[in-house]
Amino acid sequence: MEGKGILIVLSGFSGAGKGTLVKELLKRYDDYALSVSMTTRAPREGERDGVEYFFTDRKSFEDTIKNNGLIEYAPYCGNYYGTPKAYVEEQMAAGKNVILEIELQGALKIKEKFPESLLIFVTPPSAGELKRRLTQRGTESSEAIAGRLARAAEESEGIEAYDYIVVNDSIDRCVEEIHMLVNASRRAPVRNEAFIDEIRKQLQSFVKGAE
Amino acid sequence: MEGKGILIVLSGFSGAGKGTLVKELLKRYDDYALSVSMTTRAPREGERDGVEYFFTDRKSFEDTIKNNGLIEYAPYCGNYYGTPKAYVEEQMAAGKNVILEIELQGALKIKEKFPESLLIFVTPPSAGELKRRLTQRGTESSEAIAGRLARAAEESEGIEAYDYIVVNDSIDRCVEEIHMLVNASRRAPVRNEAFIDEIRKQLQSFVKGAE
Numbered sequence: 001m002e003g004k005g006i007l008i009v010l011s012g013f014s015g016a017g018k019g020t021l022v023k024e025l026l027k028r029y030d031d032y033a034l035s036v037s038m039t040t041r042a043p044r045e046g047e048r049d050g051v052e053y054f055f056t057d058r059k060s061f062e063d064t065i066k067n068n069g070l071i072e073y074a075p076y077c078g079n080y081y082g083t084p085k086a087y088v089e090e091q092m093a094a095g096k097n098v099i100l101e102i103e104l105q106g107a108l109k110i111k112e113k114f115p116e117s118l119l120i121f122v123t124p125p126s127a128g129e130l131k132r133r134l135t136q137r138g139t140e141s142s143e144a145i146a147g148r149l150a151r152a153a154e155e156s157e158g159i160e161a162y163d164y165i166v167v168n169d170s171i172d173r174c175v176e177e178i179h180m181l182v183n184a185s186r187r188a189p190v191r192n193e194a195f196i197d198e199i200r201k202q203l204q205s206f207v208k209g210a211e
Numbered sequence: 212m213e214g215k216g217i218l219i220v221l222s223g224f225s226g227a228g229k230g231t232l233v234k235e236l237l238k239r240y241d242d243y244a245l246s247v248s249m250t251t252r253a254p255r256e257g258e259r260d261g262v263e264y265f266f267t268d269r270k271s272f273e274d275t276i277k278n279n280g281l282i283e284y285a286p287y288c289g290n291y292y293g294t295p296k297a298y299v300e301e302q303m304a305a306g307k308n309v310i311l312e313i314e315l316q317g318a319l320k321i322k323e324k325f326p327e328s329l330l331i332f333v334t335p336p337s338a339g340e341l342k343r344r345l346t347q348r349g350t351e352s353s354e355a356i357a358g359r360l361a362r363a364a365e366e367s368e369g370i371e372a373y374d375y376i377v378v379n380d381s382i383d384r385c386v387e388e389i390h391m392l393v394n395a396s397r398r399a400p401v402r403n404e405a406f407i408d409e410i411r412k413q414l415q416s417f418v419k420g421a422e
Contacts, residue, residue: 121400127413146421153414159407164398167406177398184395187375187388189332195378196370202338203364210357 005031005092006182006191007114008099009107012122013152015134017168018101021122024175025099033096035088038064041079054084072102072109097182104158111161118185120178121162125169127152216242216303217393217402218325219310220318223333224363226345228379229312232333235386236310244307246299249275252290265295283313283320308393315369322372329396331389332373336380338363 012018026032038054040061049055056064061080064070073082083100091098100110110117124130130152134145159165164181168174189196223229237243249265251272260266267275272291275281284293294311302309311321321328335341341363345356370376375392379385400407 123410127410127417130414131417146418149414149417149421153411153418156407156411156414160400162400164395165400165403165407166398180391181395181398184375184392187377187392189371189373189376192376196367196376199334199338200364200367203341203360203367206338206342206360207357207364210360 005033005094005096005098006185007088007092007110007117008032008097008182009110009117009119010099010101010122010178011103011107011119011155011162012168013124013130013155014148015130015137015152016122016124017133017171017174018122020171021168021175021178022099022101024171025178028175029179031095031097033091033098035083035091035098035100037081038070038073038084039079039081041077041081071100071113072106074106104155104161108158108161116190118182119162119164120181121159121165122168122174123159123165125167216244216305216307216309217396218299218303218321218328219243219308219393220321220328220330221310221312221333221389222314222318222330222366222373223379224335224341224366225359226341226348226363227333227335228344228382228385229333231382232379232386232389233310233312235382236389239386240390242306242308244302244309246294246302246309246311248292249281249284249295250290250292252288252292282311282324283317285317315366315372319369319372327399327401329393330373330375331392332370332376333379333385334370334376336378 010018010022022034026034036050036052036054038056038061040056040058043049043053043055047053058080061082064082064084065073069085070082071085071088073080075081083102088098088100100106102110107119111119124133131145131149134140134148140148163185166174166177166181185191221229221233233245237245247261247263247265249267249272251267251269254260254264254266258264269291272284272293275293275295276284280296281293282296282299284291286292294313299309299311311317313321318330322330335344342356342360345351345359351359374396377385377388377392396402
């Protein structure tokens with residue numbers, strides 16, 4: 001069937017382990033690429049341009065918007081964040097499944113624009129486990145943790161918009177499951193339109209030929 | 212997540228090889244059961260009651276309808292055909308994935324009544340291959356084959372209603388693919404409502420607790 005790569009949107013509660021899952025997926029399989037976001041915020045220590053983000057200024061970002069160069073974008077805390085279109089399209093044309101790690105609102109925009117995109121939501125085994133993971137990090141104030149949990153409560157309202165929900169109870173198992181789900185999604189009719197059209201046309205031609 | 216079996220509707224063009232796929236799936240994996248239809252038509256030679264069909268008379272069939280004992284039913288060529296509810300429910304409660312081999316209209320009814328059912332459409336690699344398989348059987352008149360192809364052309368219009376489309380190019384590969392798709396479908400939000408509800412409730416309780 002169609003050999004093009006799949007656009008994968010990976011969302012999930014902060015603390016669900018999305019970053020680790022993506023890293024592991026890229027390490028294990030050749031057929032994935034991670035989309036790098038563009039942002040106007042300043043790089044933090046250790047962040048490299050083109051790796052963590054494409055860093056740019058407000059003017060260039062707005063020019064990119066005007067030139068229709070972003071798949072989606074949103075302002076957040078006074079800065080812009082967006083997904084450059086060219087890289088995603090190149091990778092998909094080369095057969096790679098491109099992963100976007102974005103939150104609910106962005107995911108919904110992507111699904112609207114690209115119905116053939118695949119939306120996966122990652123969650124820990126329970127809310128209690130999420131709280132435990134956030135607390136155990138020991139790097140955040142209890143206010144910050146409460147904020148993340150409040151945000152998680154909001155995001156949980158959107159889970160039904162996703163194609164699949166994945167429980168991250170073990171990185172190893174979960175990576176294999178995501179890979180399996182990506183393969184399964186290749187069999188959805190929305191990703192086989194050319195094949196379906198062709199079979200319809202052929203069948204119609206047989207029916208006409210028999211008349 | 213939820214351990215209950217999945218209701219699988221398997222449809223596909225006549226000649227796509229559904230029967231062989233189902234037999235092979237039942238042979239390879241313990242977690243499937245085939246739903247046996249009830250019919251008012253007379254048994255053909257070699258057909259056994261409770262194996263190919265549950266054979267019954269018109270009066271009993273209509274009583275079963277009245278008692279809400281069928282998941283779906285339809286008249287066809289002067290006889291009734293339907294899916295007894297009790298067997299399906301028992302098997303699913305026991306964790307089995309129950310396979311219904313029915314056509315498009317029945318499949319749509321099932322999906323409407325049971326949104327968590329899984330609809331899989333089986334197709335040969337091409338319409339040409341379908342024609343070749345039907346012709347090669349050598350058991351049917353060219354009118355009968357033309358009728359089957361016309362029916363296939365109609366059914367092809369409904370493929371988008373299915374969750375997955377599977378190409379039967381090799382029985383072995385195709386059986387494994389169907390099994391993979393059934394496992395993948397366990398991760399759809401619609402089949403994890405209890406889990407999602409629970410995580411929402413817990414998150415809400417954390418938010419309220421922090422206020």
